[in-house]
Amino acid sequence: MKAEKSFLNRRTSQFLAIYETGNIRDAAVTIGLTQPAVSMGLQQLEDELGTPLFNRSVKGVVPTSAGKIYYRYACNLRQSAIYAAQEIEEQVRGHSGTLRIGAGLAWASTFIPPVLVHIKKKFPNLTIDLVAGVADQLAEKFETGKLDLLLAAGPIEPLASPEFLSYFLTNIPMVAMADPSHSLASHKTVSLKQLQAAEWAGFYEDDTFVYHATQFFALHGLNPPTISMRTNAIAALTEFVKSTETITLVSSPIVPRSLEAGLVILPLTEPLWEIPVKIHLRHVAAQLGPIKMFIDKIHEVI
Structure with missing residues (x-):
């Protein structure tokens, strides 16, 4: 949250809270503001963009097509803020934080665990989350910033975007x-x-x-x-x-x-x-130490 506040403007942070709670009232509670303040911020953002981002109802809000597009880019901005803070912290104190990896069931149970052992030895203060599943389930988590790395088989259409970087493995x-x-x-x-x-x-x-x-x-x-x-x-x-x-x-x-x-x-x-297997990550994360090491080590074992 600290990194988010340093890099994201207020209205984008409020938009993310609204989108992810589905309710302006709940979003206000989440970010510690009043409901009128959050409603006003959303209205100002919509006025700037010239289009509604949500359809309102008594039950909450539902994103419009424009809202879904804005959410994708807002997630990338938020993730960039987190990576920036991690890279600065790595320079100052050595790497800490969390590395979140999504991988297919085959990879999570075979090649990846030994790689994580090497990473943990190199970065002892790092927390590692390994999420196993099928590619289609994990792609959505990666796209919305809930994963830092995705190792998956087959083409994943949502990831064919300029902000994402892919490395072919085998x-x-x-x-x-x-x-x-x-x-x-x-x-x-x-x-x-x-x-x-x-x-x-x-x-x-x-x-x-x-x-x-x-x-x-x-x-x-x-x-x-x-x-x-x-x-x-x-x-x-x-x-x-x-x-x-x-x-x-x-x-x-x-x-x-x-x-x-x-x-x-x-x-x-x-x-x-x-089926082709690739590693997917964001361009802005490519220089983080644990991510660079993961890519190097996974190339060695496959």
């Missing part, structure tokens, strides 16, 4: 797996038609995966697969596949863990698709 292949007792596991080879016809288990709200699977099978004249179970936990996914007549597709980093859990790789007649 392409990862998808691998089909099942329990050894599954009917397909005993086949010498498994065709794409047989794979598509099976019941699938997958990750919850993984829209990127669904998109790639749909496009891949369409290119081979096949309908999208049926996903009968979804979860956001690798352990739950493997346990379900072990105990049912379902198959799953996982990225290659998850394969060793899935093999240890008792699954087997299905011998497909042709390879599945590959």
